[in-house]
Amino acid sequence: MAGIARRHAPSRDRSEAVNTPGPVDFPLPAVIESNMSFQAYATCGGSDLVSCRGKIMADTFRLNGKDVEFKPGQTILEAARERGVEIPTLCHLKKATPTGACRICLVEVAGSRNLVSSCSTPVVGGMVVLTDTERVHRTRKMIVELMLGSGRHDCMVCEANGNCRLQDLAYRYGIAEPRFQPAETPYPVEDENPFIVRDFSRCILCGRCVQACNEVVVNRAISQGYRGSKSKIVTGGDEPYHRSECVFCGQCVEVCPVGALTEKKARGKARDWETEKVRTTCPYCGVGCQLRLHVKDGKIVKVTAIEEAEPNKGRLCVKGRFGYDFIYSEDRLKTPLIRENGGFREASWEEALDLVASRFREIIARYGPDAVAGVSCARSFNEDSYQMQKLFRAVIGTNNIDHCART
Numbered sequence: 001m002a003g004i005a006r007r008h009a010p011s012r013d014r015s016e017a018v019n020t021p022g023p024v025d026f027p028l029p030a031v032i033e034s035n036m037s038f039q040a041y042a043t044c045g046g047s048d049l050v051s052c053r054g055k056i057m058a059d060t061f062r063l064n065g066k067d068v069e070f071k072p073g074q075t076i077l078e079a080a081r082e083r084g085v086e087i088p089t090l091c092h093l094k095k096a097t098p099t100g101a102c103r104i105c106l107v108e109v110a111g112s113r114n115l116v117s118s119c120s121t122p123v124v125g126g127m128v129v130l131t132d133t134e135r136v137h138r139t140r141k142m143i144v145e146l147m148l149g150s151g152r153h154d155c156m157v158c159e160a161n162g163n164c165r166l167q168d169l170a171y172r173y174g175i176a177e178p179r180f181q182p183a184e185t186p187y188p189v190e191d192e193n194p195f196i197v198r199d200f201s202r203c204i205l206c207g208r209c210v211q212a213c214n215e216v217v218v219n220r221a222i223s224q225g226y227r228g229s230k231s232k233i234v235t236g237g238d239e240p241y242h243r244s245e246c247v248f249c250g251q252c253v254e255v256c257p258v259g260a261l262t263e264k265k266a267r268g269k270a271r272d273w274e275t276e277k278v279r280t281t282c283p284y285c286g287v288g289c290q291l292r293l294h295v296k297d298g299k300i301v302k303v304t305a306i307e308e309a310e311p312n313k314g315r316l317c318v319k320g321r322f323g324y325d326f327i328y329s330e331d332r333l334k335t336p337l338i339r340e341n342g343g344f345r346e347a348s349w350e351e352a353l354d355l356v357a358s359r360f361r362e363i364i365a366r367y368g369p370d371a372v373a374g375v376s377c378a379r380s381f382n383e384d385s386y387q388m389q390k391l392f393r394a395v396i397g398t399n400n401i402d403h404c405a406r407t
Contacts, residue, residue: 061127076118076129077105087131088140088172090147090165090204090257092119094307096211102204103143104169107131115139141173149180152201153258159197160259163272166204167258187232193242195264195322196253200232203260209233209252217315221246250321254305254314265325269301270294279306282320286382287311289320300324364396373400 060067063080070079075098080087090102100117107118110128115136118129130136147153147166155161187200205224210233213222221244225234235244253261275294282289290309294302303324307314326332336352337344347355363371376388385403392401 059125061123061125061129063129064131070123074123076107076109076116076121076123076127079123080118080129080131085131087118088169089119090169091206091208093208093211093216093255096215099207099211101207102147104140106136106139106143108133108136137173140169141175144169144173145175145179147204148175148178149182150204151185152182152199153178158202158259159262159267160202160256161271164259165257183229186230190240191264192240193248193264195248195250195318196241197262197264197267198233198241199260199262202258203233204258205231205233206257208255208257209261212251212255217249217251219245219247219249219251222252248318248322249316250318251315254316254321263302263322265322266294266302270296275301279309281381282316283379283381284317284319284323285378286380286385288381289316291316291320293324300327360396369397370400372396372398374402376401376403378404 059072060069061079062068063083063085068079068083070082074082077087077089077092077098087105087107089105091099092102092105098117098120100120103117105118106115108130109116109121118131144166148170153166155164155167158164161167185201189200190198207224210222210224214220222233222235225232225238235241235246237244241248250263253263256262272294275296278293278295280291280293282291289312290306292304292306293300294304303316303321305312305314305316305321336347336349338347338352338355360372372392374388374392376385380388389401392398
């Protein structure tokens with residue numbers, strides 16, 4: 001019996017059946033020759049094989065031998081990752097314009113003489129893509145070898161060891177030793193500012209830091225500068241970070257795939273695999289930014305953002321990223337203090353709160369509720385600040401309530 005892609009109940013009038021919307025019976029060999037998947041054909045509403053194939057090809061493409069759907073505007077990289085096909089990248093940054101700068105994401109596309117960058121090439125219906133051929137593998141390995149020769153990438157003493165994408169790719173493609181002599185950089189390490197160390201000898205000029213600064217946090221403090229062997233990431237006027245328009249949000253450090261940008265306070269404190277990652281909420285204001293604490297031996301050594309977490313979606317301010325060491329300050333108050341005889345003595349929370357309540361009652365009884373004012377702490381959550389204003393407005397009876405972050 002001849003195979004068919006999908007069978008319908010027979011109709012008395014064949015012409016009537018042809019005009020009826022929905023799939024139509026076609027011999028199995030015809031479907032095979034059309035290079036369509038049976039599942040794609042079975043769900044197609046075309047009236048004949050030609051129109052059905054055209055409709056399917058309009059929103060599918062062939063990826064490593066399989067027909068897969070894609071969304072309009074998607075790049076090859078996005079469509080592949082959505083289907084669980086991993087394509088390595090170095091320069092690609094979500095929510096930023098794809099540049100194809102690193103060329104690690106190169107793939108083969110039928111009809112194209114050269115390999116194409118999957119991060120910047122949009123998918124077209126009917127496109128045939130191969131992501132893991134011998135040619136692709138060989139080219140990616142060469143690119144990694146050239147990057148390893150572009151500067152000083154000695155992993156053993158690099159701060160990014162264990163958390164470096166270039167290192168991961170070298171391991172993935174079996175590069176035991178660099179094939180090319182490392183190039184010398186004409187620029188010294190910049191570490192004059194209190195937060196970020198810039199090591200130009202480790203920079204691979206992927207441009208992720210520039211995109212993060214210009215397109216993600218929109219500070220526009222850095223850009224690509226110079227040409228050839230003197231190319232580097234520059235600020236306005238090529239000034240050091242602390243003399244530029246940089247606000248030290250640290251987003252450039254967050255997205256750097258190598259050891260070119262590192263946090264100054266975290267250097268030498270711990271390797272990535274030595275730290276426990278703890279998700280928490282930033283205590284500095286009521287926004288509630290989500291962040292990840294890197295903890296070693298019970299002490300925070302670094303703070304990073306969580307990429308897709310609301311509300312900050314991978315972004316932090318200078319306080320949230322670098323202002324964590326107040327926890328260990330010797331000046332931090334760890335217990336209530338009561339002033340007595342020209343000095344302070346430690347007290348329990350019960351004693352301290354009772355004293356404050358009694359003083360409030362005395363002041364209100366003598367001068368009225370507007371003689372009392374409150375300032376909510378910027379490190380309080382929204383719920384705490386709400387309770388604070390409720391206490392003053394509903395219990396004490398005054399609108400004299402403010403928040404220190406407003407100033």
